Amino acid sequence: MVSRFIFKLITEVVPVPIISMSLDENTLLELDSLPAKLGFAGRSEAIRAGVKTLIAENKGVDSLSGRIKSVLLMVHDESDEEKATAVKHKFDDIIATQVHSNLKSGKCLEIFVLDGKASRVREMFRSAQANRKVEYLKLVVP
Numbered sequence: 001m002v003s004r005f006i007f008k009l010i011t012e013v014v015p016v017p018i019i020s021m022s023l024d025e026n027t028l029l030e031l032d033s034l035p036a037k038l039g040f041a042g043r044s045e046a047i048r049a050g051v052k053t054l055i056a057e058n059k060g061v062d063s064l065s066g067r068i069k070s071v072l073l074m075v076h077d078e079s080d081e082e083k084a085t086a087v088k089h090k091f092d093d094i095i096a097t098q099v100h101s102n103l104k105s106g107k108c109l110e111i112f113v114l115d116g117k118a119s120r121v122r123e124m125f126r127s128a129q130a131n132r133k134v135e136y137l138k139l140v141v142p
Helices: 002-011 025-038 043-062 078-090 118-130
Strands: 067-077 095-102 107-117 134-140
Touching: 025 043, 043 118, 067 078, 067 118, 078 095, 078 107, 078 118, 107 118, 118 134
Parallel strands: none
Antiparallel strands: 067 107, 067 134, 095 107
């Protein structure tokens, strides 16, 4: 009886919704290299892992409270410098230090050391996250 139940659990397939997405050719090539590098079974598994990471990071940002010190890393194209400058001015009340560095291929790295209310840090993070010109964003809260 028990073995019949276990067999049914193992062979039963739970339907998973299928989604469609568009990626540029370079991103697709990078995605296709991930399964072999990281041990994923295929593209879908790599994408699921990335989505889970994004969800976990956002839950962490949502749970911040009180006064915090943190570091915000942002990479953008050099031609989009005005967008980064707008962020700097809008959130200058929580930016303790800001470092700008030119990277290769016309990219810029912004490092913001933040000190202020968690709600304000979250607002800055969400504002940068919503900006399609920001290519990489990471909030580090020690």
